[in-house]
Amino acid sequence: MNFSLLSMLSTFMLFMFFGLPISFSMLLGSLVYLLITGQDLYLIVHRMFTGIDTFILMAIPFFMLAGELMVYSGTAERLLNFTNALVGRFYGGLGYVNIFSSMLFGGCSGSAIADVGGLGPLEIDMMEKGGYKKPFAVALTVSSSIQGPIIPP
Structure with a gap:
């Protein structure tokens, strides 16, 4: 060196x-x-x-805008209700709801940041009401949002 x-x-x-x-x-x-x-x-x-x-960086604010539009239009809450009906009945169901919702939301927005910013507060509140500790809910939400860029919109 x-x-x-x-x-x-x-x-x-x-x-x-x-x-x-x-x-x-x-x-x-x-x-x-x-x-x-x-x-x-x-x-x-x-x-x-x-x-x-670079032109590629223009996609980041638009993916975040798509996530915010899904939150304000109520699509994110309906997505959580849908995934809760699918996998919420299993043991540890809210964790599965968190992961599955992040997968679907990431498929729509394509951004991990939009996933955390959009669904994150809803998922964390839902998991806290379900008896999960906040650090675990936050860790699961952040780690499940990584699926966003992997699944193409």
Whole structure:
């Protein structure tokens, strides 16, 4: 490992150790790397804007909008009632309802963030009323939302 890479990694780890957020730690580590290697600091700004300037990233807000529309139109609540009728009667049924609803909602919206933001509060409240602890309900909701990007809309 050369000195510049080692300096960047040690700066990143040092700032992470002191509790600085990851984004700032990465920025400062990259800044140290650029200063040691003698590259222009304009490179940071250039890389940030070229990273954002992709057409694919336009899909993210639209998937989140689709999730919010499903929540406000009542489709998300009807989806929960439907999955509760299907698998809610089994032992641990609310957990299955959470997973199955996230699968169906993710198939409609295609986004894990929209799934957590849309169905998440409804699923967590339903599981808390059913006797589940909140940390378990949150963990199950977040982990089941990963299905969103896997199942295409």
